Amino acid sequence: MLLNIFLQCVFIQFAYTYSNKPILLIVSYDGFRYDYINKASTPTLVKLQREGTYADYMYNVFPTKTFPNHFTISTGMYAEEHGVMGNNFYDPETRKKIGMEKSMFMQNDKAIPIWTLNEMSESNRYSGCMMWPGCKFSYQNVTPTHFESWDPKYDLYKRVDTAISWIMDPQYPANLVMLYIEEPDFHGHVYSPDSTVVENMIKKLDNVTQYLHDKLRKHHLSHLVNVIHLGDHGMISIKYKNILNVSNYLEKNTYSFADSSPTLHVIPEEGYTDDVYNRLKKASAELGHFTVYKKSEIPNRWHFRRNIRTPPILLLADKGYAFDDFIDTVAYYTKLYNLKVGPNSLFGMHGYAVDIKEMYSFFIARGPKIRKNHKINPFNTVDLYSVFANILELQSRRPINTNLIKEVVDKKETSHAVKVIVITVVGMSLSLLLISCAAAITIILIRRQQNMTTAAALNKRFPKSFQQAVEAQHLLEAEEA
Structure with a gap:
């Protein structure tokens, strides 16, 4: 009887196979603003700050939206390099509007996501992607070994269980997992970041974080898995009365819009570029609270101008303002959640200029290769790629931020392979x-x-x-x- 029990214990201990490569789990909380940790009760995230390395905030890329920033995190490139110019945009080469589809991410062959680089480097490296934007497509004819398609009904705790199961897979143990969670962004848009709904969602995400690390401990993975928690952008509240109706200044059938507030891509019909631009300049002068840019006028510091997908005309609303395309979005929220909307009703918005602090996101890292109880200076999301590559012991395809790597990665730590052997x-x-x-x-x-x-x-x-x-x-x- 006793022998049988011991044999069962031994079987359970060795039923799973962990990768002999460094293991990294990247968790993205969409729209998690840099100061949300202090906005609600987040004991787990605060504890992780003490146990690992963190920054007060991260600088995002323009536009401060989900798809451009997630692909920047994944590739180490700005939008003008990787070609994801917004959550949707007009492509003059195909002459059509591009949404969440393969062509959105395929403009630049040199844009190699970190999950692809990991799989390409060695035959025994396996990546897993849980709903991460752009992850379901093949790059360099390589797809992640483990994958789960986008499903908003997929329980958050089940996502964690699945991600950890990939790390413990007996045949193809993942050494890199990308885990995407669409909150608090979704409810932030509907109720605004200043709502109790978002506050409660922040608390829930802290509980999900606790659950994740409890699961790692339960499966004896805490000493093997490096975990990075981050956000892709922040969010700010806007009032319904701050919607700017720019369409009234334009003639029908002379233009089309792409993307969404607070950044609108304006594509004039052939021969109407100057007319549309002048009308929008007049609207800006009369309405105020937004700026009109020709492609050549877009600031270089945004790293957004040098791409064929950059719109001929770009509209950017001031902080706390939106354009009239947002009226349809509010109507959708009203129907979905039975909202009562008035002039002072609050909603959430992001996509503004990168120097607006409410657009900043957060960064916390913890694990065997991460420095302990260490605070670092704010940095740009394009530099995350080199940090990921260093932790995974890969040759980065992007410029390496050696100073950031030194601040985050603990070089004194025993190598992963030695730990596994021991x-x-x-x-x-x-x-x-x-x-x-x-x-x-x-x-x-x-x-x-x-x-x-x-x-x-x-x-x-x-x-x-x-x-x-x-x-x-x-x-x-x-x-x-």
Whole structure:
């Protein structure tokens, strides 16, 4: 019985295979503003700051929206390099509007996501992508080994379980997992970042974070897995009355819009570029609260201008303002959540200029290769790629920010491969020791039971003649012989 229990324990211990490569789990909370940690009760995230490395905030790329920034995090490129110019945009090469589809991410062959680089580097490296934007497509003819398509109904805790199961996969153990969670962005848009709904969502995400690290401990992975928690952009509240109706200044059939507030891509019909531009300049002068840029006027510091997908005209609303395309979005929210909307009703918005602090996101890292109890200066999301590559011990395809790597990565830490070997050897030694102890105990119990059975048989057979078990045993053995 005892031997069986010990054997089961040994089987459970070695039923899973972990990668002998450094393991990295990247978790993105969409729209998690840099100061949300202090906005609600987040004991887990605060604890992770103490246990690892963190920055007060990260600078995002323009436009400060989900798809451009997630692809920047994944590739280490600005929007003008990787070609994801917004959550949707007009492509003059195909002459159509591009949304969430393969062509959105395929403009630049040199844009190699970190999950692809990981799989390309060695045959025993495996990546997993849980709903990460752009991850379901093939790059360099390589797709991630583990993948889960976007499904907003997919439970957050189940996402964590699935991500960890990929790391523990017995045949293809993932050493890189990208985990995407669409909150608090979604509810932030509907109710504004200043709402109790968002506050409660922040608390829930802290609980999800706790659940993730509890699961790592349960499966004895905390000493092997490096975890990075981050956001792609922030968010700001806007009032319904701050919607700017620019369409009233334009003639129908002379233009089309792409993307969405607070950045609108304006694509004039052929021959109407100057007319549309002048009308929008007039609207800006009369309405205020937004700026009109020709492509050549877009600031270089945004790294947004030098791409064929950059719109001929760009509209950028001031902080706290939106354009009239947002009216349809509010109508959708009203129907979906039965909202009552008035002039002062609050909603959430992001996509503004990169120097607006409310657009900043957060960064926390913890794990065996991460420095402990260490605060670093704010940095740009394009530099995350080199940090990922360094932790994974990959050759980065992008410029390397050596200073940031030194601030985040603990070079004194024992290598992952050595840790795996040590843990395996110790585990096998302990298992053999337990098996030996179990076998010895089992043998002792069997002999004891045999002696008790023999004594009982002798007492029954020779109740008066033999008083000592040793003599009785000799006689019984002679008789049986």
